Amino acid sequence: MNNLREIVDDTIQVLEHMKKSGITHVAVSRSTLDALGKSPIVAGAASVDLAALAARAKVCTKCSELARCRKNVVFGVGNVHAELMFIGEAPGADEDEQGEPFVGRAGKLLTKIIEAMGLRREDVYIANVLKCRPPQNRAPLPEETSNCLPYLLEQIDAIKPKVIVALGATAVRALLDVQLGITKMRGNWYTFHNTPIMPTFHPAYLLRNPPAKREVWEDMKTVLEKLGRPVPTTK
Ligand code: SF4
Helix, strand or coil, X not given: XXXXXXXXXXXXXXXXXXHHCCCCCCCCCHHXXXXXXXXXXXXXXXXXXXXXXXXXXXXXXXXXXXXXXXXXXXXXXXXXXCCEEEEECXXXXXXXXXXXXXXXXXXXXXXXXXXXXCCCHHHCEEEECCCCCCHHHCCCCHHHHHHHHHHHHHHHHHHCCCEEEEECHHHHHHHCCCCCCHHHHCXXXXXXXXXEEEEECCHXXXXXXXXXXXXXXXXXXXXXXXXXXXXXXXX
């Protein structure tokens, strides 16, 4: 997998260089596209777009403090054709270490929620508003959110999910111009660029307040209904 990632990274660099030189189209044979489509990393045009975007984020220094402190840029993970996209706040220490969103305790809980929905982590796409960890896990500054939001918007445009789940107040505020608290907003549908968005509690909040899992599960059942997927009866 690492070799494949290196090949993809090198390919992205070449494509970026070609783009800068004014080349806007590259001829690729059907058989090459088919082979790329079977790769777990590269699965079509959306993936190429995302890979190029990830390469840009990887060297981004728009937030000087975050760029200085980070170990990894945590871009996003999952199915580039996912019907369902989860968006959280920012990477924590585990995510910064591993370069993948939602891999710590809160991430494990999110994985359980996804599995309870009858899905696998690799069926959905998971990203954060910020791609770099704020020091000491402080809340993102407004300037950092506005610096990083264009990456998230491009991710959403490339993936075109049918439904977005916004995990916690930071994700909700970044995407929706609504001044209500997460407790009032969760469980209700909003729209972001024509995509239905369901605000719900962040898994980190659920670790501190386990009873709120019941409300999140209600929200996830509503999401499954919206996706036209079977809704498990008990949880
Ligand atoms: S948080 Fe986003 S905008 Fe800020 S440095 Fe990281 S990738 Fe760039």
